[in-house]
Amino acid sequence: MSVDLRRLAYFVAVVEHGSVxxxxxxxxxxxxxxxxxxxxxxxxLGVVLFDRRHRGLTLxxxxxxxxxxxxxxxxxxxxxxxxxxxxxxxxxGVLNLAVHDMLAVExxxxxxxxxxxxxxxSVRLFAARxxxxxxxxxxxxxxxxxxTYLPVRHxxxxxxxxxxxxxxxxxxxxxxxxxxxLPLAALTGMxxxxxxxxxxxxxxxxxATLAAHQVVMRPAxxxxxxxxxxxxxxxxxxxxxxxxxxxxxxxxxGAVVRRLDPPIDITYGLLFRKGALAPAARLLVDRMSxxx
Numbered sequence: 001m002s003v004d005l006r007r008l009a010y011f012v013a014v015v016e017h018g019s020v021x022x023x024x025x026x027x028x029x030x031x032x033x034x035x036x037x038x039x040x041x042x043x044x045l046g047v048v049l050f051d052r053r054h055r056g057l058t059l060x061x062x063x064x065x066x067x068x069x070x071x072x073x074x075x076x077x078x079x080x081x082x083x084x085x086x087x088x089x090x091x092x093g094v095l096n097l098a099v100h101d102m103l104a105v106e107x108x109x110x111x112x113x114x115x116x117x118x119x120x121x122s123v124r125l126f127a128a129r130x131x132x133x134x135x136x137x138x139x140x141x142x143x144x145x146x147x148t149y150l151p152v153r154h155x156x157x158x159x160x161x162x163x164x165x166x167x168x169x170x171x172x173x174x175x176x177x178x179x180x181x182l183p184l185a186a187l188t189g190m191x192x193x194x195x196x197x198x199x200x201x202x203x204x205x206x207x208a209t210l211a212a213h214q215v216v217m218r219p220a221x222x223x224x225x226x227x228x229x230x231x232x233x234x235x236x237x238x239x240x241x242x243x244x245x246x247x248x249x250x251x252x253x254g255a256v257v258r259r260l261d262p263p264i265d266i267t268y269g270l271l272f273r274k275g276a277l278a279p280a281a282r283l284l285v286d287r288m289s290x291x292x
Contacts, residue, residue, distance in 0.1 A: 093122070152271055
């Protein structure tokens with residue numbers, strides 16, 4: 001069975017943009033033409049890829065099964081074209097990277113430098129819901145490397161420590177009179193805004209430090225959406241623990257930021273499958289492990 005690569009690319013674009021109209025606008029093609037191509041792909045494969053019974057498009061079981069292989073085929077074709085274009089430089093292909101959302105800012109300069117050095121490198125970022133999600137993405141082969149807080153223990157995975165990040169406390173604007181750094185003892189009884197997303201390595205370090213200093217905070221709000229944490233703090237719902245980089249962004253929005261005394265440091269690093277790394281993954285690991 002032969003499959004039209006253009007139709008396969010259209011299918012992936014519709015999924016990634018969430019609608020035919022969004023994909024058509026991004027691809028600069030007419031929406032009816034894109035719809036016809038998707039229908040043609042379904043006839044070509046003999047399956048239905050999208051459930052169209054409700055408002056919007058939802059992938060069917062067959063559509064879900066096709067998505068990752070389709071992406072892989074398109075990535076392999078792109079790598080093959082890059083290799084032919086410059087046969088003296090081995091193609092690095094695609095880097096599939098699972099990222100803890102609080103560490104995503106660590107990648108900004110790294111990915112910029114890698115893309116400047118290797119224009120043939122394609123990067124796909126996966127936002128992990130929790131550490132179990134990162135482990136699943138790596139073990140199942142959907143991702144090559146994970147960037148997360150450590151330790152994460154799994155027999156098939158290797159953790160590579162990159163460093164530590166300070167934990168800061170962000171507070172409502174009315175708390176600007178608190179000292180900096182803020183003694184941990186001052187946190188007792190304070191309302192806490194937290195996330196439902198269970199990244200246990202970071203959470204365990206914070207909890208252990210608070211327990212060691214006999215600090216008990218009062219749970220106020222737990223949100224499933226990380227992006228809601230800063231607005232909740234600004235609205236006076238309570239205080240929240242964030243990484244140092246996120247603390248700077250929160251301060252720019254008007255939140256009060258306080259260092260902690262003694263400080264809480266959380267280890268972070270790369271997680272990947274044991275054995276030989278793919279070329280793109282090796283580039284990332286080497287770049288992030290290089291001395292500053």
